[in-house]
Amino acid sequence: MHKLFPASLALALAAPACALAAPPSPATSSPSTSSSGAASDLAALRQEIDALRTAYEARLQAMEQRLKAAEAAAAATPAAAPAVAGNATTAPVANVPPPAVSAAGGGANAFNPAISLILSGLYTRTSKDPENFAITGFQLPGDAEVGPGTRGLSLAETELGLSASIDPWWRGAAAIALHPDNEVSVEEAFVQTTALGNGFSLKAGRFFSGVGYLNPQHAHTWDFVDNPLAYQAMLGTQFGDDGLQLNWLAPTDQYLELGAEVGRGRSFPGTDTSRNGAGMVALTAHTGGDIGASHSWRAGLSLLHAKAADQELDAIDAVGNAVTNAFSGKTRVWIADAVWKWAPNGNATRTNFKLQGEYLRSTRDGDLVYDVGNTDSSGSFRVVQSGWYLQGIWQFMPGWRVGLRTERLDAGSPRFDGSALAFGDSTFHPHKNSLMLDYNPSEFSRVRLQFAQDHSRDGVTDNQFFVQYQMSLGAHGAHSY
Amino acid sequence: MMNRKTFFALLAAPLVLLANPADAALRVFACEPEWGALAEELGGNLVEVWVATTALQDPHQIQAKPSLIARARNADLVVCTGAELEIGWLPVLLQQSGNAKVQAGQPGNFAAADYVRKLDVPGQLDRAQGDVHAAGNPHIQTDPRNIAQVATALGTRLQQVDPAHAADYAKRQADFAQRWQQAMTRWNTQAAPLRGAPVVSQHKAFTYLYDWLGLKEVAVLEPKPGVEPTASHLQGVLSTLKGTPVRMVIHAAYQDSRPSDWLTTNAGVPAVKLPFTVGGTDGAKDLFGLFDDTVARLLAAGGKR
Numbered sequence: 021m022h023k024l025f026p027a028s029l030a031l032a033l034a035a036p037a038c039a040l041a042a043p044p045s046p047a048t049s050s051p052s053t054s055s056s057g058a059a060s061d062l063a064a065l066r067q068e069i070d071a072l073r074t075a076y077e078a079r080l081q082a083m084e085q086r087l088k089a090a091e092a093a094a095a096a097t098p099a100a101a102p103a104v105a106g107n108a109t110t111a112p113v114a115n116v117p118p119p120a121v122s123a124a125g126g127g128a129n130a131f132n133p134a135i136s137l138i139l140s141g142l143y144t145r146t147s148k149d150p151e152n153f154a155i156t157g158f159q160l161p162g163d164a165e166v167g168p169g170t171r172g173l174s175l176a177e178t179e180l181g182l183s184a185s186i187d188p189w190w191r192g193a194a195a196i197a198l199h200p201d202n203e204v205s206v207e208e209a210f211v212q213t214t215a216l217g218n219g220f221s222l223k224a225g226r227f228f229s230g231v232g233y234l235n236p237q238h239a240h241t242w243d244f245v246d247n248p249l250a251y252q253a254m255l256g257t258q259f260g261d262d263g264l265q266l267n268w269l270a271p272t273d274q275y276l277e278l279g280a281e282v283g284r285g286r287s288f289p290g291t292d293t294s295r296n297g298a299g300m301v302a303l304t305a306h307t308g309g310d311i312g313a314s315h316s317w318r319a320g321l322s323l324l325h326a327k328a329a330d331q332e333l334d335a336i337d338a339v340g341n342a343v344t345n346a347f348s349g350k351t352r353v354w355i356a357d358a359v360w361k362w363a364p365n366g367n368a369t370r371t372n373f374k375l376q377g378e379y380l381r382s383t384r385d386g387d388l389v390y391d392v393g394n395t396d397s398s399g400s401f402r403v404v405q406s407g408w409y410l411q412g413i414w415q416f417m418p419g420w421r422v423g424l425r426t427e428r429l430d431a432g433s434p435r436f437d438g439s440a441l442a443f444g445d446s447t448f449h450p451h452k453n454s455l456m457l458d459y460n461p462s463e464f465s466r467v468r469l470q471f472a473q474d475h476s477r478d479g480v481t482d483n484q485f486f487v488q489y490q491m492s493l494g495a496h497g498a499h500s501y
Numbered sequence: 502m503m504n505r506k507t508f509f510a511l512l513a514a515p516l517v518l519l520a521n522p523a524d525a526a527l528r529v530f531a532c533e534p535e536w537g538a539l540a541e542e543l544g545g546n547l548v549e550v551w552v553a554t555t556a557l558q559d560p561h562q563i564q565a566k567p568s569l570i571a572r573a574r575n576a577d578l579v580v581c582t583g584a585e586l587e588i589g590w591l592p593v594l595l596q597q598s599g600n601a602k603v604q605a606g607q608p609g610n611f612a613a614a615d616y617v618r619k620l621d622v623p624g625q626l627d628r629a630q631g632d633v634h635a636a637g638n639p640h641i642q643t644d645p646r647n648i649a650q651v652a653t654a655l656g657t658r659l660q661q662v663d664p665a666h667a668a669d670y671a672k673r674q675a676d677f678a679q680r681w682q683q684a685m686t687r688w689n690t691q692a693a694p695l696r697g698a699p700v701v702s703q704h705k706a707f708t709y710l711y712d713w714l715g716l717k718e719v720a721v722l723e724p725k726p727g728v729e730p731t732a733s734h735l736q737g738v739l740s741t742l743k744g745t746p747v748r749m750v751i752h753a754a755y756q757d758s759r760p761s762d763w764l765t766t767n768a769g770v771p772a773v774k775l776p777f778t779v780g781g782t783d784g785a786k787d788l789f790g791l792f793d794d795t796v797a798r799l800l801a802a803g804g805k806r
Contacts, residue, residue, distance in 0.1 A: 275567030308567030
């Protein structure tokens with residue numbers, strides 16, 4: 021036990037005694053005036069009661085202070101021996117252990133932000149070389165993170181998260197991604213208001229856009245190893261941007277949240293170019309609620325509008341050559357999302373089920389240069405593409421979940437008044453089915469198996485097999501719905 | 502196909518609903534049923550209480566559901582346990598609520614565990630020990646003495662956030678304190694035969710109850726807090742019980758009774774389901790019923806030596 025313990029014990033015992041010794045001053049003066057009958061007796065009594073009350077208040081305060089001190093010291097003195105419960109009826113505070121020296125960490129580190137670290141790794145086995153991965157009919161930037169990634173054993177992204185209140189009006193958070201190729205990127209870094217009130221909150225910085233259901237969620241909360249093809253093909257896997265986000269929650273018992281975002285448009289489907297205005301505008305609307313104790317749901321509609329200039333895209337032309345095209349223009353992506361969760365009596369600990377689905381529809385409208393550097397054929401360009409996925413996750417016993425996802429894309433028919441060689445007239449619909457099984461020994465660790473049959477490329481079947489672990493250490497993160 | 506106009510119309514539609522009738526009642530968002538019941542006792546018709554969870558749900562494992570976010574947005578006072586019990590969901594609720602009144606540190610944010618002495622405070626913080634809570638065991642509501650202390654603090658807080666009715670709250674609080682004191686005397690007398698009784702618990706959820714009634718926890722079915730009982734650990738518990746017979750095995754209403762039932766079958770120890778919070782059993786209709794029923798169930802299973 022700590023050296024200062026006996027001293028503080030003595031101090032603590034003495035404190036209430038001092039409080040008792042304090043003379044109840046109003047009471048002492050009252051008896052002298054009590055000669056003139058019942059009325060003054062009554063007044064005297066009242067005063068005495070008042071005095072008693074002040075004395076008790078003083079005692080209570082002293083005890084509260086002891087309680088505070090005891091709480092602070094609790095870290096150093098693990099749960100004092102249970103007090104004799106026989107005298108429990110007298111006063112609850114009688115069982116308060118004597119305060120020990122405060123061990124609550126003060127000093128410079130006391131205000132350190134909450135830190136969490138996500139560790140993740142993969143084993144990937146594919147029947148086709150991921151180097152040649154493409155989604156037929158969808159032109160994507162060369163650096164887009166699509167497909168099954170690299171084969172064999174690999175480290176996945178390590179994510180460092182920091183968050184804390186800044187002052188009574190702001191909180192801040194950052195997610196730093198450490199990539200296996202030793203690069204570092206800022207995934208999210210934003211400040212957010214906490215005191216605007218009336219349902220408003222404003223975010224500024226870099227963040228994942230609030231469009232759809234999956235987009236704002238970090239990779240370690242996904243139910244499958246990879247994001248759906250529709251997200252890969254139309255949002256570059258996950259759309260994040262630098263900008264502002266304003267959310268407003270309606271003052272109704274029915275959940276209704278509206279959001280508006282403006283940003284640089286720094287990533288696909290936008291491009292980062294020097295402009296004063298916004299390169300991205302997004303609007304979101306979500307609603308949801310409960311049906312009985314066992315069911316809950318959320319559904320929404322979002323619109324993402326992004327500008328691109330000279331966006332270099334990898335494509336396959338009508339005769340099967342790999343070419344680079346350049347797109348300049350506007351992209352509008354509509355997203356309809358819905359999720360429904362079931363847990364018996366709302367208790368998800370043993371078993372639960374989650375069904376989620378999203379539909380994305382992208383319209384790209386502008387100008388295209390076909391085969392940059394060679395043919396250089398330019399003309400006006402417009403394409404409407406869409407895709408959806410539907411997935412169900414079932415926890416059949418504590419810690420164990422199984423999931424099935426099915427998805428399909430429609431590449432649309434591009435309208436291009438440049439070279440006729442630019443686009444073929446394929447009617448192929450990329451599609452994919454995935455099956456996963458994961459085991460979560462605790463809420464901080466997960467091991468997952470996933471098998472997927474991927475038909476992203478016309479005439480190619482890629483059997484993909486993944487083993488993944490995801491672990492989180494440090495601060496206990498709170499996850500959104 | 503929806504065009505831009507329809508989208509904006511959709512955005513504007515809820516504005517009509519903005520004309521929310523300014524209810525006179527103070528809106529209280531209670532994380533757990535026991536605090537909802539306490540707010541009802543102390544606020545009566547001055548408060549409108551909404552409880553986020555039920556007694557059949559595990560308070561550690563709640564999701565930040567849309568319905569919860571909507572209610573947190575409109576709350577004047579959020580009453581929760583604290584001590585990290587709601588760490589997996591409450592921070593998200595508060596962030597998304599856009600409600601300045603109920604953020605941490607504001608008078609509209611009340612954490613009950615701040616006002617009681619906490620037990621099971623870990624000397625060393627390491628998740629190898631399971632889902633431990635740095636601030637101590639958060640299941641404080643199983644000891645009526647804690648309820649008394651929280652009632653005092655919550656009564657004061659109600660007066661602070663709704664000063665117009667301060668006198669009413671003070672009156673209700675004094676009335677509750679008196680009735681509670683009487684009830685505690687009754688429970689203490691009733692539960693006297695339980696003193697010193699050795700018991701097994703399924704989860705470390707009843708530390709405060711044992712502290713109050715003088716029950717002795719001989720073993721816990723969960724190998725570590727929040728970790729499901731394993732066959733080998735259960736066998737270990739079984740061999741412990743050979744040397745130290747216990748009177749009962751205790752689990753909360755929200756928990757799966759199978760591990761407790763297993764012990765009943767294999768060791769002949771009666772399993773006791775306790776309400777754990779208001780609404781956990783038919784008898785636990787309010788805070789008084791919670792302890793009436795708890796004491797009655799304990800006595801029925803292990804009152805005799």
